[in-house]
Amino acid sequence: MYKLFLCLRYLRKRRIAFFAVAAVCLCTAMVLIVVSVMGGFLQMVRDRSRGMLGDLIMENASLQGFPFYQEFIDLMKAELPDRIEEATPVIISYGVIRFPTDQITKPAQIVGIRLAETMRVNEFGKGLFYETYYPGTTTLGPVRMPCVGFDEAGRPALPEDLESAWQRWRSSASPAQVAKAPIEESLRYGRPGYYAPVPAEESGGPMAPGWYGRELPGAIIGTDLCARREPDGSFTRYYWRGYPVTLTFVPFTDTGKPLETGSGMPSKLFRYVDDCRTGVYDIDSMSVYVDFDLLQDVLEMDEQRLSEKAGGGTIPPRTTQVQIKLRPGVDPRQTRDLLVQRWQEFYVSRIEGLRTPELIRRVMILTWEEKQAKFIGAVEKEKVLVTTLFGVISVVAVFLVGVIFHMIVQQKTRDIGIIRSVGATSLGVAQIFIAYGAAVGVIGGALGTALGTAFVWRINEFQDFLRWLDPRLEVWNAEVYAFDRIPNTVQAWDAGVIYVVAVLASIAGSLVAARRAARVWPVEALRYE
Amino acid sequence: MSDVILQAAGVHKSYQLGRVSLPVLRGVSISIACGEFVAIMGASGSGKSTLLHILGALDVPDRGTVRFEGQDLFAGPASRRDVLRNATFGFVFQFYHLLPELDVLENVLVPCMVRRSVAGWIRARSEHRRDACRVLEQVGLSHRLRHKPNELSGGERQRVAIARALANRPRVLLADEPTGNLDSATGREIMGVLGTLNRQGQTIAMVTHDPQVAACAHRIVTLEDGRIKSGRG
Structure with missing residues (x-):
């Protein structure tokens, strides 16, 4: 004691x-x-690596990408339905971004995605700002600019479809989530996000809320490209939702040469429909997401008919990456080995007559851990x-x-x-x-x-x-x-x-x-x- | 008073001072009877404190034997001597040697805590507290239970030390210059306490260099240069 x-x-x-x-x-x-x-x-x-990539990644680490991706995706989904839940092609390319009112042009990683598929394959959807509070309103398809007007009682109001999406989110969210919604009090419409007022020349009368301007394809922009982080962790957005933005692309041929378009590098006008925050600074300060098919078209990675001078025939459509989500409990390494074997069997029959066979020979299938191993x-x-x-x-x-x-x-x-x-x-x-x-x-x-x-x-x-x-x-x-x-x-x-x-x-x-x-x-x- | 309780025979003890071995005890033999009050006198350096420490199993002789009730004190493991120091001998020192962080009652309870496990202490705590309070009342300190040593006079501190020595009802009380640090009036008080204890049957061996203090004992043994000079050993 x-x-x-x-x-x-x-x-x-x-x-x-x-x-x-x-x-x-x-x-x-x-x-x-x-x-x-x-x-x-x-x-x-x-x-974040897993969240951004899915479980398995297929790529050949080139800017030209590789062909026959869709056939392989369809084949694997049909043959291995118990292993593969979803797969989606992704094009990763580089270019520049410019907001018309800014005089600053920034480098950008332009990513072509199929939005719905991508949201099923990885956690991309969880990082979208407007899609969180206005579910179902973010699209990479043609879209006009949503503007705040006044309702019949003279109160500031959003277009009807955005308003109903907001109410839908509010009814499904917990009180704590609703309380945390980043409503900017200085904007009198009392909703999250930053919306333009109805343009004076468009209203012609009661200034009703609605969608204005011409239709442009949508683009999702990395949060750090279009917003400023405040000391309390919130973001102040520089641009209205739907604001136009110009992207300039750097296309390559299937042989890896810069594509000669005759009028310089292709540029295209988009609308900023949402911003995405993965939490990885390098991605959020560089990436712009556009529709996969549109980007494929702009970069001429879709099916191309070769001229007689170039030997004739066609170049099949290409992607730079395929992201695959496995069903819960499926072992990624085993499935990777299985897919590698299937890919080798698959491409042998298609390599004949291909102008750039190396593009498919060098395709690797990696688990997300292997992709980020370094x-x-x-x-x-x-x-x-x-x-x-x-x-x-x-x-x-x-x-x-x-x-x-x-x-x-x-x-x-x-x-x-x-x-x-x-x-x-x-x-x-x-x-x-x-x-x-x-x-x-x-x-x-x-x-x-x-x-x-x-x-x-x-x-x-x-x-x-x-x-x-x-x-x-x-x-x-x-x-x-x-x-x-x-x-x-x-x-x-x-x-x-x-x-x-x-x-x-x-x-x-x-x-x-x-x-x-x-x-x-x-x-x-x-x-x- | 004829039953020998503690007996030393031919005890030698030297201390090593660098390369020099300094003999302190040179074949001392002494017997103490049950209920006896023995004073050990001698000049400074005569070996009287060393003898007291050896008699109380606090120190170990180089040669010779010490027997308590016929049993060799130094046979067997050291833990046996620890038990004897706790239950059989009670020490009182010239400089009181109380634990400064503990109050009067806690100081008296320390020997009781030493022999108890935590569970045993929880079971027997109230009994030990009662005994400690009784001993403190015996030495006239029942009103000072919660005082710290630095709040007491020299005489009071020495009475606490005596109470601590008595806490486990020892067979032999060993007092090393108990009045050496006190004025004469307080010294007389302390000797009064020891005299009372002895009259109640407590065996006491006391070291002193003061003849007046030694006179309170039944028997005086004088040491000189590590040997018994006078008195029956």
Whole structure:
């Protein structure tokens, strides 16, 4: 009993022990923050990679793409219905984007997608802003510009179909989601998003809300291309929904040469129908999504008839990527092997007479992890490295606990003599100091875990605050780390392991002092006052 | 008073001072009877405190034997001596040696805690508290239970030390210069307490260099240069 009693009493009365508790607390918090942020970063890389790509990806890593994709998709969906849930072709190309009212032209990754299919294959749909609050209103097809007018009572109002979509979302969303909807109060129509007023020349009277301007194909734009992030995490959009935007394309022939169109690079006017936020900065600041068939047509990746001079015949339509979603529980690696085998059997019969057979020979089928292996592997290594470094730094806490306990034992030599004189064993004396070390670890570790967890949970607010104080204090650069927010989740397992290690490290720090205490010779300790 | 409770025979003890071995006890033999009050006198460095520590199993002799009720104190493992120090011997030191973080009652309870596990302590706590309060009342400190040692006078501290030594009802009380740090009036008070305890049957061995203090004992043994100079050993 005396061991527990004296340990708790020393813990309460010896103020020097507070320094040991503080050291353990800070080191625990530091390691927990590093492990959580790096672990969260790794998890985000994995989640977003899968979310953006689907389970399997088929590509030949060229700008020309590869042919026979649709036949293969149809064949596989028919042959492997129990494995493949959905598959969709995607064209990834490059070009430039320009809003007519801006005088700035930016580089863009122009992605051709089949919107409905893509939303079934990956998590693209979850990142769409307007589609979230006005479900069913985002389209990559021809569209006019939605404008805010006034209803019969003279109140600002959106076009009827947008208004009913908003009401539909409101009725299906939870009260918390409705409360969080980003309604811009300064815009008097009280709905999320940024809409143009009815143009004066169009209204000719009561300024009724509606769709105005000529029909243009829709384009979904990466959020960081068309909006500014505010310190509170919300976005301020620069452009009205439906605002025109010009895209300029860089097409290539199937042989990889720049396509000669005669009138320079093709440009086309679109309407900004929605913005998409994947959370990956490189994508959100570069990508523009347009209709697959339209992009295929503009880039001349659709079926092309070759001139007699070029040898005649046709070039089949091409895509640069196929994204495949597997049914739940299906093993991606096994299915990849199966698809590789099927693809090899499939293309052999079609390669005959193809002008660029390499395009299909080089098609690879990868799991999402293999596609991102280089990036994921680098982040995994970085996590191990940073955790090890901070773990080594935390050894300082062990030494600090050791030094503080050494001092305590030195100050308490007489007390040790006293308790030995009333029958305490040398092992019992050692156990007092080991229990003392464990108590320092238990308390310091708990405080450190709480501190680290609270810090990680609020890490983005903390960064926003620093940025508000001075933009130069920003520690997480979205352009460097790819994600626009710092990972802010703490895994219970990580916290538990770090806590146990903190307690063990604290006990280790007390061992030398405990051994010294056990060796105190009571007669010598009690000889003098 | 004729039953020998504690007996040392031919006890030698040296301390190592660098390369030099300094003999402190040179074949000391002494017997203490049950209920006896023995004073061990001698000049500074004569070995009287060392003898007391060896008699109470706090120190180990180089040679010779010490027997408690006929059993060799130093035969068997060290843990046996720890148990004896807890239950059989009670020490009182010149400088009181109280634990400063603990109050009077807690200081007295420490020897009781040493012999109890946490579960055993929870079961027996009230009984030990009652005994400790009784002993503190015996030494006249029942009104100071919650005071810290630094809030007490020298005499009060020594009375707490005596109460702590008596907490486990020891067979032998070993007092090392119990009045050495006190003024004469307080010293007389403490000797009064020890005299009362002895009259109640407590065996006491006391080290002192003060003849007036030693006069309170039944028997005086004088040490000189590690040997018994006078008195029956």
